[in-house]
Every structure is written in structure tokens, then in C-alpha cells.
Amino acid sequence: MSTRFGRWLELARREGPVRALRLLRHRAAAARWERELGVETAGDHLLADEGLADPERHDHSASSVLDLQRVLQRTAPRPEHGVFLDLGSGKGRAVLVAAQRPFRRVIGVEFSPHLTAVARRNLDRARPHLRCGSVELVTGPAEEYAVPEDVSLIYLYNPFRGSVMARVCDSLHRSLLASPREVTVVVATPRHFEAAVAGQDWIRPRGVFRGLRLHAIHECRPRVAATAGSH
Ligand SMILES: C[S@@+](CC[C@H](N)C(=O)[O-])C[C@H]1O[C@@H](n2cnc3c(N)ncnc32)[C@H](O)[C@@H]1O
Numbered sequence: 001m002s003t004r005f006g007r008w009l010e011l012a013r014r015e016g017p018v019r020a021l022r023l024l025r026h027r028a029a030a031a032r033w034e035r036e037l038g039v040e041t042a043g044d045h046l047l048a049d050e051g052l053a054d055p056e057r058h059d060h061s062a063s064s065v066l067d068l069q070r071v072l073q074r075t076a077p078r079p080e081h082g083v084f085l086d087l088g089s090g091k092g093r094a095v096l097v098a099a100q101r102p103f104r105r106v107i108g109v110e111f112s113p114h115l116t117a118v119a120r121r122n123l124d125r126a127r128p129h130l131r132c133g134s135v136e137l138v139t140g141p142a143e144e145y146a147v148p149e150d151v152s153l154i155y156l157y158n159p160f161r162g163s164v165m166a167r168v169c170d171s172l173h174r175s176l177l178a179s180p181r182e183v184t185v186v187v188a189t190p191r192h193f194e195a196a197v198a199g200q201d202w203i204r205p206r207g208v209f210r211g212l213r214l215h216a217i218h219e220c221r222p223r224v225a226a227t228a229g230s231h
Contacts, residue, residue: 004024007024008020008021008024011023011024022212023212025066026064026065026066026067026211027042029064029066030042030062030064030065030066030093033065033097036129037096037122037125037126037129038125038126039092039096039122039125039126040091040118041062041090041091041092041096041118041119041122042062042091043061043062043091044059044060044061045059045060045090045091045112045114045115046059046060047059047060047111047112049114050112050113050114052111052112054164055162056160056161056162056163056164056165057111057159057160057164058088058158058159058160058161060090060091060112060115062090062091062093063093063094063097063157063188064211064212064213065093065097066211066212067188067209067211067212067215068093068094068097068098068155069097070209070211071186071209071211071215071217072097072098072101074209074217075153075184075186075217076101076103076152076153076184079098079101079102079103079104079132080102080103080104081104081152082103082104082152082153083103083104083105083106083107083148083150083151083152083153084098084103084105084106084107084151084152084153084154084155085106085107085108085109085147085148085151085153085154085155086098086106086108086109086154086155086156086157087109087145087154087155087156087159087168088109088110088111088142088156088157088158088159088160089108089109089110089115089116089119089137090110090112090115090119091115091118091119091122092108092118092119092120092122092123092137094108094155094157095107095108095119095123095135095137096122096123096126096130098132098155099123099126099130099131099132099135100129100130100131101131101132102131102132103132104132104134104150105132105134105135105136105150106132106134106135106136107135107136107137107138107148107151108135108136108137108138109138109140109142109145110137110138110139111139111140111141111142112139113139116137116138116139119137120137123135123137141164142159142160142164142168143163143164143167143168143171145171146171146174146175147171147172147174147175148175149175149178149179150179151175151183152181152182152183152184153183153184153185153186154172154183154184154185154186155185155186155187155188156185156186156187156188157187157188157189157213158187158188158189158192160192161192161195162192165192165193165196166196168196169193169196169197169203172185172220173200173202173203173220173222176202176220176221176222177222180221180222181221182219182220182221183219183220183221184206184217184218184219184220185203185217185218185219185220186209186215186216186217186218187215187216187218188213188214188215189213189214190214190215190216193216193218194216197218201223202220202221202222202223203218203219203220204218204219204220205217205218205219206218206219
């Protein structure tokens with residue numbers, strides 16, 4: 001039995017045959033992309049292994065490269081005007097895929113010092129392949145990070161939930177109030193994000209992108225106060 005067929009069979013038992021084929025296609029594309037850039041961004045990592053376990057903070061697994069490339073094409077057609085922020089940036093996969101486009105700035109914020117160190121090594125290796133000249137990796141809890149006032153596109157791949165997610169959304173709202181602008185938020189596996197923003201009028205759903213995972217696309221804009229004499 002070929003190893004590729006063996007892997008498919010094992011996945012097909014767990015996920016069903018169609019999803020197994022899609023998973024293998026996405027994994028093969030990610031492996032090709034990693035070879036091209038000379039990076040290692042795949043693989044799970046448990047926060048508990050660093051003594052950082054917290055029920056509201058999720059462990060590392062990497063986004064699909066194909067999904068990221070497609071969703072960025074859709075949400076940032078002119079990246080040279082934008083600033084990309086990945087909250088829960090892990091080993092840096094989303095940061096690097098974004099930085100292959102000419103964003104003005106790309107930022108990743110990651111709670112785990114170990115994962116940030118891996119992301120830094122990846123960034124050093126990938127530099128010749130990047131079109132964004134300003135990539136910043138920050139170590140620390142996203143809920144204590146003040147969203148910079150020039151950020152235009154935020155990416156979240158299921159990094160946290162509950163009160164952590166609520167504090168991150170508050171930080172985004174504060175950034176919008178301080179510097180009124182349109183910000184797009186792309187959330188892969190959006191359940192916890194949607195629970196945190198339900199009923200808030202400064203953010204609204206704009207669409208979805210269905211790839212390997214479901215991505216919810218939200219648009220946010222601070223509510224403009226009605227001016228005297230306006231109808
Ligand atoms: C599912 S991984 C996504 C990794 C990366 N964004 C990607 O798309 O490949 C979620 C990441 O969020 C990080 N994380 C969890 N809670 C966090 C917090 N409060 N602040 C910053 N990062 C956090 C985890 O350590 C993990 O690396």
C-alpha cells in the first residue's frame with residue numbers, strides 16, 4: 001500500500017473520504033509552500049507544555065496556506081494600503097503568507113514565547129520571499145495588546161474564547177474610536193468570535209469564505225454620532 005494511499009485511508013476513516021482528500025490537498029500545498037520558503041510552521045503545540053494552559057486560550061495548530069492565500073486575495077486586493085494583524089500568531093504561518101503580499105506592515109501577537117521563537121526563526125528564513133518590509137512579532141497576551149490605530153485587516157484562527165475574546169474585541173473597538181476607519185476582521189472557525197460580538201452595532205457580518213474551514217468576514221466601523229441638523 002502506498003504511503004499516500006495509507007494516509008488517505010486513515011484520514012478517510014476519521015473524516016470521511018471527501019474531507020480526507022481535501023485535507024491531503026491542503027496539507028500538500030502547505031508542505032510545498034514550507035519547502036519554498038524554508039520554514040516549519042505546521043504541527044500542534046500544547047500551551048500546557050510551557051505551563052501556560054488556560055481553558056480560554058487555545059493550543060496551536062496552523063491555518064491552511066491555500067485558505068489564507070484565497071481569503072487575503074478577497075479581503076485585501078490592494079495590500080499596499082493596509083496593515084495586517086494576526087492575533088494568536090503561533091509559528092507565524094498567517095504572518096508569513098500575509099507578508100508575501102506588499103502590506104505596509106504585518107504584525108503577529110502570540111502568547112507563547114516558544115511559538116514566537118519558532119516564528120522568528122521562520123521569519124529570518126523566509127525574508128528573501130517576502131514583499132512586506134516591516135514584519136513585527138510580539139510576545140504577550142492579545143487581550144493586553146492595544147490594537148494599533150493603522151491596522152486595517154485582522155485575522156484570527158480560533159485562538160481564544162470567552163473573556164479573553166471579549167477583551168480583544170473591546171481593544172479593537174477602542175482602536176476604532178480613537179482612529180475612525182474601516183477594519184475587516186477575518187475569523188477562521190468563528191464560533192467564539194461571533195458569541196463575543198453578538199448584538200454590537202459597530203461590527204457586522206460581510207460574508208463568508210468556505211475553504212478547508214469556515215471563515216467569517218466582518219466589517220467594523222465606529223458608529224458616527226448624528227450631527228445637529230442631519231435627517
Ligand atoms: C489555532 S493557533 C493559530 C496560529 C496561527 N495564527 C495560524 O493561523 O497558523 C492559535 C494560537 O493562539 C495562541 N493564543 C492563545 N491564546 C492567546 C492569547 N491570549 N494571546 C495571544 N495568543 C494566544 C496560541 O498559542 C496559538 O498559537
